[in-house]
Amino acid sequence: MVQQVKPENTTSFYPDSDGQPMADNTLQFEWIVTIKENLELLLATDEQIFIAGDLLWYPVEGDSKLCRAPDVLVACGRPKGYRGSYKQWEEANIAPQVVFEILSPSNTLRDLAEKFAFYDRFGVEEYYLYDPNRVDFNGWIRQDERFVIIEPLSGWVSPRLGIRFELTAETLKIFTPSGDLFLTYVELGQRMQAAEARAIAAEQAQQAAVPQLLSMGLSVEQVAAALGLAVEDVRAIAPSGS
Numbered sequence: 001m002v003q004q005v006k007p008e009n010t011t012s013f014y015p016d017s018d019g020q021p022m023a024d025n026t027l028q029f030e031w032i033v034t035i036k037e038n039l040e041l042l043l044a045t046d047e048q049i050f051i052a053g054d055l056l057w058y059p060v061e062g063d064s065k066l067c068r069a070p071d072v073l074v075a076c077g078r079p080k081g082y083r084g085s086y087k088q089w090e091e092a093n094i095a096p097q098v099v100f101e102i103l104s105p106s107n108t109l110r111d112l113a114e115k116f117a118f119y120d121r122f123g124v125e126e127y128y129l130y131d132p133n134r135v136d137f138n139g140w141i142r143q144d145e146r147f148v149i150i151e152p153l154s155g156w157v158s159p160r161l162g163i164r165f166e167l168t169a170e171t172l173k174i175f176t177p178s179g180d181l182f183l184t185y186v187e188l189g190q191r192m193q194a195a196e197a198r199a200i201a202a203e204q205a206q207q208a209a210v211p212q213l214l215s216m217g218l219s220v221e222q223v224a225a226a227l228g229l230a231v232e233d234v235r236a237i238a239p240s241g242s
Helices: 026-042 109-121 185-215 220-227 231-237
Strands: 049-053 072-076 098-102 126-131 136-143 146-149 164-167 172-175
Touching: 026 049, 026 072, 026 098, 026 185, 109 126, 109 146, 136 164, 185 220, 185 231, 220 231
Parallel strands: 098 126
Antiparallel strands: 049 072, 072 098, 126 136, 136 146, 164 172
């Protein structure tokens, strides 16, 4: 019987990087970040869903050459947290269930074939492949232990994630289960800033209304009820002597 010898330095035996860039261009990078970060937001409250971008996945212990770094991977049933790589035998032997790849002009047919074979072989349930330059979107789902192509894909809802895909002539659109569109990092930031500005304006309007209502003869308690404030907050805002 041959006994498997585990390396003492597992970091060097299972490198955290394959030496390849995360993306070849800004468009590919933007799509990777958009999908990964929107999934992080969508699934932030579920501590048992791990999401990563460009993270090396080693499916078999002892074989450091057998690995891939999906542009985005989702592993349900695995806790959030830092990882240098995804070593499947350390993750309850759970393979990532959902994988996204964003094509760049440098991808070859051999690259695509090898990735497809890897994800099919090692148990990925849903595999999505998007080419933003050609606006071409394809997907596969596991049925009877093998990948089958998803047709039609526009309007498809991911069984694992609940997100919906819509392909237009201009771009791919991804929607959350509640119907919100996946946004870029900049768009998410702009939306947050707009929401903060609205909250500040509402608070300022509320504070301005307190002395006005008090001057009309309303009691502190009535003003608090009308504005949805605590009585103590109204007293703090009210002019001295009110």
